Amino acid sequence: MSDKKTAYVTGGSKGIGFGVAKILLENGYNVAISGRKEKDLEEALLQLSDYKDSVAGIVSNVRDYENEEKTVSKIVKHFGKLDIVIANAGLGHFSAVDEMSLEHWNDMIETNLTGAFHTLKASVEELKKSEGYYITISSLAGTNFFANGAGYNASKFGVVGFTQAAMIDLRKYNIKVSTIMPGSVATNFNDHKVTEKDAWKIQPEDIGQLVLDLLNMNARTLPSKIEVRPSKPNS
Template identity: 70%
Template sequence: MFENKVAYITGGTKGIGFGTAKILLENGISVAFSGRKEEDVRNAENDLKKISENVLGIVSDVRKFEDEENAVKQIVDKFGRLDYIIANAGLGHFKPIDQMSVEEWNSMIETNLTGVFYTLKASVEELKKSEGYYITVASLAGANFFENGAGYNASKFGVVGFTQAAMIDLRKYNIKSTVIMPGSVATNFNDHVPNDKDSWKIQPEDMGNLILDLLKTNPRVLPSKIEFRASQPK
């Protein structure tokens, strides 16, 4: 069912994005992914090519609309189409609001929230052509506020609301939209180094399999918002 299908994953050099790229490639989907650093993109691209040659690494900063426009152009030039968007790029700074800098606030809003808009804005005409699927990776922090999380909460609450509203705007074009809200994931987020103690957490490949299941779902139904958590949290 995935013959000739093409996905674009932002923040794809590690963590959820990289794990999802592996799952999609293993299931016959061509994958383009992006990251901000050339070295990280090339290293990830080389690793993913061990699975399939149908992969394209792109240097793009989702905070820059022209970067995302260029990314979509590269994808269409190489693969001829674009079917699936996984807007995954994100970062977090966790401080009391009185200690958070303007730069830290802006970096979260620009990456986590404005970035998902830029990615969709750059790709929406291609998604109309393919009657594709737009998936955003938010967080349980998009529904549950917590101490030291004001900036991160604001960005992820925004992603949830944005995706839900975009879903209504886009379904008239037969474009599906889903926001996924994961809990604890074993990734490098916030400078964490994944280790054996993370075995209870959601693994990046678990997110990839969830996304694959969404892409397999009958087009007549739409799981528009998904909370995804570890079954046995520590």
């Protein structure tokens, strides 16, 4: 078994998840990334080819608990252990509550909120063994509501509450639990196309650096809920 710590990042083929995975690989971690689409994972692994001995890609849908169970088993079999879990997979649909479809509501709740639970439920016994770290990527939408955001707000408010309660439940096992709540991040979220005009936003690797800072924090200290936003809003 390698002495290197192993991290699992859901939704790790692009956006924030990819940025987190890249920073962790650059800093000597083994990293498994998951996503729903094999093609996206293949493209991500190609971009991370400098770390091919330390990275693995696994097709998994966090909405399916059995998928996550199998994914965790594959990670442990491949790397020997699991130390860090980053529940990042998420999506958004935005419309007025009276116009929102049942499909869009369920899509957000089952992916953003239930998915975070599935990932923790599938990995918690391994985290107990490693006295590891579980981190959710929520959003400032988990504390600030806005028009056309009822479903997304509900899912992200839920992620924040779920993570904070999990923190209390799991600290007796020496498992650290935190949630990161980013504001505007330069990603392809909601089909946005990233351009130079997004330079003012938080970059995915900035969230990766924040995750690294949490992992390097003294064991006696736990930043359990972190709000992060661009230093200067776009004018």
